[in-house]
Amino acid sequence: MKGPWWQQRLCDYGFRLTNPRAMIIGILRNTEKHLSAEEIYIDAVKINPSIGLTTIYRTLDLFTQIGVVQKFDFGDGRARYELTNNPLKKDHHHHLVCVKCKTIIDYTDFVHEELELMNKTEKALSRKYRFNIYHHTVHFYGICSQCQREG
Amino acid sequence: MKGPWWQQRLCDYGFRLTNPRAMIIGILRNTEKHLSAEEIYIDAVKINPSIGLTTIYRTLDLFTQIGVVQKFDFGDGRARYELTNNPLKKDHHHHLVCVKCKTIIDYTDFVHEELELMNKTEKALSRKYRFNIYHHTVHFYGICSQCQREG
DNA sequence: TGAATATTGATAATGGTTTCCATTAACAGG
């Protein structure tokens, strides 16, 4: 009766539970990385060779809309996706991005303090600008040690 | 001898001062908005009809590299650019984005506090992950009041 | 001024993402 939260969420919004959808959740649950649509597709084909790339995009878009996944742009020309509640991942984290090799580090240092301030800010912005805010991103950009060495 | 800071910057890096470059700076200086390459192109053509879109992209990329402009992705499928030192704009600000109509608000509320924390975090991340960090972004995403009304 | 070379602009190519549409699968009611 009661499935995982994302199934519940699909149901609540009147969407159907399908194999591709379950599979994509499974793939995202099993990685700590920020996969692109194509990377997910590559994994998905190993499980079900007849799946289409279109379905991956559509599904990720749907999941993003209903808050099951979060879509990011780290500046490498493709969108990347992360499960909102990924058991493998740090609970709440922000991102540190190498603009050269595109490595992404999920950091939690100071995130507690950050969150406190972000929540306060979110409340103030909501009120002042009458926005219905539902998420935020904090990205630091720089050059990782590896890329620094390589000039 | 001593031009504006961006000319100095170009010079320092061994790049030449050209009309298209000056024009693009001029366009960015005259707006508070976050223009896309094409929007800049449209303005540029009014001034010099023979300018090419390619030049806009190349120039924006160059300016981004040397820190004269900052490139953003707000999720509407195109990059948007902002002059690093825009006299028309708030000195340091973060962004509040409507995911529906793509309106972008530059807010400064709490930015002072945010910056303090961001600087502290930046230092800690730099040390811990040996990153050479040179900028950050803070984006809040939500639905603006207008879009809320329109359902 | 003129040589050396960085920059430009038109065109074509690239590549991630969407659209279209005929086929298939999910699910509610019988």
Added chain:
DNA sequence: CCTGTTAATGGAAACCATTATCAATATTCA
């Protein structure tokens, strides 16, 4: 269980922002 209704899928083609190519042009420095 079947079965009809309708949402979801997948393959191909279209889209569209951004890049690469390359001959023509503009800038800089001696």
